[in-house]
Every structure is written in structure tokens, then in C-alpha cells.
Amino acid sequence: MNTSDKQFLSNSLKRIFVYLGIALTISFLVPFPASFVIIIITVFTISFMRRKMITKNTGINIKGMFGSTSSRPYEYSHVKYFCMSCGYQHKEASCPKCGSKMKRIG
Ligand SMILES: [Zn+2]
The missing domain is CATH 4.10.860 (DNA Excision Repair, Uvrb; Chain A)
Known part of the structure; x- marks a missing residue:
């Protein structure tokens, strides 16, 4: 400045x-x-x-x-994804727990 x-x-x-x-x-x-x-x-x-x-x-x-x-890397880090079938919170393309690709933003 x-x-x-x-x-x-x-x-x-x-x-x-x-x-x-x-x-x-x-x-x-x-x-x-x-x-x-x-x-x-x-x-x-x-x-x-x-x-x-x-x-x-x-x-x-x-x-x-x-x-x-x-x-928007900042905004992305505040968005949470939950697996639709087991409810596990993750950021992967598919759920690391059950492998389901269905997810919701929470
Ligand atoms: Zn899952």
C-alpha cells in the first residue's frame, strides 16, 4: 500500500x-x-x-x-458431502466406506 x-x-x-x-x-x-x-x-x-x-x-x-x-477452493472446503446410503461424511467421488456414488450436500 x-x-x-x-x-x-x-x-x-x-x-x-x-x-x-x-x-x-x-x-x-x-x-x-x-x-x-x-x-x-x-x-x-x-x-x-x-x-x-x-x-x-x-x-x-x-x-x-x-x-x-x-x-473457489475456500468455499469448497466448507461444503460437506454425506453418503446417501450410509451417511458417512466424505469428499471423494464415491464413498470410501460403502463405495456408493450417491451423495448429498449438508
Ligand atoms: Zn457410504
């Missing part, structure tokens, strides 16, 4: 510097009222593109989360 926090901080710092650099460059190149409009448009475009990228990334993350929950 700490490393990702630091990464996030340095990323937002980088972004601020990028924005500042763009703003300075535009204000040097273009006279004031026009440069102001261009800076706003550029910043909006960049943040919009970033948001698009972020939603793409979280989409993948959500998929990964669902993938990990749907693989």
Missing part, C-alpha cells in the same frame, strides 16, 4: 509539473486571453484522457477481482 501511495503521489506531482510546463509553454507562445483558453482546453483534454485510461485499468482490476472470487 505504501509503495502505491508513493507512486500515486509522484504521479500526481509529475502531472502537476506537466500541466505547469504546458501552461507556461502556451502562455509564452500565445498572447494572454487566447493562451488562457488554450491552457484550459489542454488541461481538460489531458485529464479526460487520463480518466479514460484509469477506467480502463479499473475495469481490468474488477475483472481480476471477480476471477479470484469465482475460483
Whole structure:
């Protein structure tokens, strides 16, 4: 968590510097009222593109989360199977006591 926090901080710092650099460059190149409009448009475009990228990334993350929950060794370990003919609790395909393949979940 700490490393990702630091990464996030340095990323937002980088972004601020990028924005500042763009703003300075535009204000040097273009006279004031026009440069102001261009800076706003550029910043909006960049943040919009970033948001698009972020939603793409979280989409993948959500998929990964669902993938990990749907693989279910944990859930399986809590399900108990009982033999239908002798009532013996087991996890085998067929009952180790009487060999019956009929079982119920309890
Ligand atoms: Zn049995």
C-alpha cells in the first residue's frame, strides 16, 4: 500500500509539473486571453484522457477481482458431502466406506 501511495503521489506531482510546463509553454507562445483558453482546453483534454485510461485499468482490476472470487477452493472446503446410503461424511467421488456414488450436500 505504501509503495502505491508513493507512486500515486509522484504521479500526481509529475502531472502537476506537466500541466505547469504546458501552461507556461502556451502562455509564452500565445498572447494572454487566447493562451488562457488554450491552457484550459489542454488541461481538460489531458485529464479526460487520463480518466479514460484509469477506467480502463479499473475495469481490468474488477475483472481480476471477480476471477479470484469465482475460483473457489475456500468455499469448497466448507461444503460437506454425506453418503446417501450410509451417511458417512466424505469428499471423494464415491464413498470410501460403502463405495456408493450417491451423495448429498449438508
Ligand atoms: Zn457410504
